Amino acid sequence: MSGAEGNGQVDGTAPAAQKRSTLPGDRAFFGQPLGLFTLFGTELWERFSYYGMRAILLFYLTDTVANGGLGVEQTSGEALVAIYGSSVYLLSVLGGWLADRVIGARRSVLYGGIIIAAGHVLLTLPAPLFSYLGIVLVALGTGLLKPNVSSMVGELYDRDDPRRDSGFSIFYMGINIGSLSAPFLVGAARAIGGYHAGFAVAAVGMAIALVFFVAGRKYLGGSGDVPPNPMTAxxxxxxxxxxxxxxxxxxxxxxxxxxxxxxxxxxxxxxxxxxxxxxxxxxxxxxxxxxxxxTANERTRLRAYIPLFVAAMIFWMIFEQAASTLASYAQDNTELSLFGLSLSPELFQSINPATIILLAPLFAWLWIRLDDRPPTAVKFALGLTFAALSFVFLAGASWLADGGKTPAWVLVAVYVIQTVGELCLSPVGLAATTLLAPRAFRGQAMALWFLAPSAGNAIAAQVIQSTPDASPTAYFGTIGLVALVFAGAMFALAPWVTRHIRAGADSPGEAALQH
Structure with a gap:
């Protein structure tokens, strides 16, 4: 789904060597270690629960009490959903630190999964206090679990294992399968039994994830058992x-x-x-x-990373509004029918993972054909441009509707354009982070990358609160045009960024990666 989740293989192999001989079924899962099946199933069902809950969260918050909602004012509900996303990424920094220094990735995933499941169960109870507590627990548990499943995948492979990239591709596919199917099933449950029935389906998804993880521990060969950098006295x-x-x-x-x-x-x-x-x-x-x-070289690289970080932050500010302002637009300003079929507003959130599944192989082939050109900075600028154009396009469609509702295909196109931007920016984002982060902070690179969507969500929350009376045309148009200015600045800065990346490279081969 969201590329901010990344592949997560910052290092991911250091503590695995001591238990490498215990890994069973080394090629039992599509030629991959059988432990990948355990983590694939865990992540698929955890993402199912997360995106299923997120798909209906805004509608639950803002619907009337009579209809089973919490009756939160629309603007406050959108801002709360945005800040919920910000909290998840911010807490992921804590989750990664605890796994690295205190409890190890396996326990972090297990404890996080239990906390998420408890949060979903609380959301099934019809009382506002339980609902807010459930939201907090899901955010906290996701922060513990989110960064550490990926690092455990990395521990299944030696550093020189040629199956590593394909293993992560399979794992990433599980993320998108879970996030693709969730809005359909959770939305159907909501239509039949109300919001709490939808949250119950998300709870079942998290329970299945825990079963996968606990039952499949024996296939992990000790992956994640030991903190890679344990805290000393x-x-x-x-x-x-x-x-x-x-x-x-x-x-x-x-x-x-x-x-x-x-x-x-x-x-x-x-x-x-x-x-x-x-x-x-x-x-x-x-x-x-x-x-x-x-070192001086590392500071040079770090200066080059700052514009990339800002571009990523603005990109995620737009992209992460899928569950807030775009969800509101789907419900209130979109004709909920397509090719004669009735649609529920949460189904639009399945477009991004579906497009990822379809286009990711094409983009992988394209970058290979182009010899990984253009440079990293230009890819970031392209990603931000597509995100900005998605909002400009939506503003134009809203203006043409003149107060009426826009066809469903408009919102479909918005999500597709954003996904093209994601495929330009996100796959290179973590790679750029690990490449440009100073060696002393290399282990914290994933945390640094998570701070970009966290800050982007925070900006979105503030913008939403500051524009309660803005029309869709004004809101999306203004954000889109401002983001286009940032994209233009990123294109202008791209040669400077590329020069600094080359100047700070540790070797000629590393410098040559920036064509």
Whole structure:
């Protein structure tokens, strides 16, 4: 689905060697280790539960109490869905750190899955308190699980195993199968039994994921059992200081949000999480630039990464609105019929994974044919351009409708255009992150990449709250045009970025990768 999920193989092989001999069924799953089947099934059903819940979340939040919803005002509901997405990515940083330093990837996935399942169960109960607590638990559990299933896939292979890339391709297909099917089944359950029935289907999906993971542990050969960089007694004072700094930052963000809003409510919570999501990448870059472990060459590369990060942040700000403003547009401004068939609004969220499944092999072939051209910076600019054009196109269609509803194919086209942008930007995003991150921070590269969609969602939440009365034409048109300006700037900066990547390369071969 979302490329921010990535393949996740930042390193993923360091702790596996000590148990390599215990891996059974080495080629039992389409020529891959049988452990891949365990992780494939786990991720498929976890993504089914996540995207199934997300597909109907906005409708549940904003529907009237009489219809089984929570009665949240539309703008607040859209902003809450956006900040929920931001929280998931922000908590993924915590989940990755806990797995690396404390509990290992396997326990992180297991505990995360249990917390997600508990959250979905709470969402099946018809009480607002249970619903909000369920949303929090799903976000927390996803943060624990999301970055670590991918790293466990990496541990199934030696670094020089030629099956690694194809194994991740199979694994990534599971993500898209889960996210493709979820809106159909959860939407059907909602139509038959209401919102809580839909959440129950998502809960069943997460339960199946846990069964896959627990029952298939014996095929993992110890993958994820051991933290790759376990915390030592000498590390504890520094970790305590870090925890205190983070807690102080959270308290400060909520205090500022409370001061700005003048009260503590839903908008205060949304603002506070937004501040944290926007501050996190700034703090990360400052730490990297100031670290004595970072060499001059690495600082050169890091400077080149900043424009790429900003482009990715704006891209995800647009792309991640699939579950917020685009879901609202599907429900309120789209003719819900296509080729004579009636559609439910959540079904549009299946277009992205379906398009990924169809187009990903074509793009993989295209980059090979072009010898991986154009350079990374140009691919980022292209991805942002397509995302921006999707909103400009939707604004134009809305303007032509003149207050009426646009045909369903319009929204289909919007999702397809965005997916083309995703295929330009996302597959190279994590690769660029791991390539350009300083060596001392290479293990945290996945965390840095997750901060881009987290910040993008936070920007979306703030824009949504600031434009409650904007028409679809004005809202999507303005964001699209502003994003086009950023895309133009990225094209203009592309030669500078490419030169800095080459200048900071560790070897001529690495520099040659930027054509």
């Amino acid at each position: 000498q590390d504890r004072p520094a970790v305590v200081r870090l925890v205190l700094v983070v807690l102080a930052g959270i308290a400060f963000a909520f205090a500022v949000a409370r001061l700005v809003r003048g009260e503590f409510g839903l908008s205060t919570f949304i603002d506070a999480i937004s501040y944290l999501a926007l501050a996190a990448p700034v703090a990360t870059f400052i730490v990297m630039f100031r670290s004595p472990k970072v």
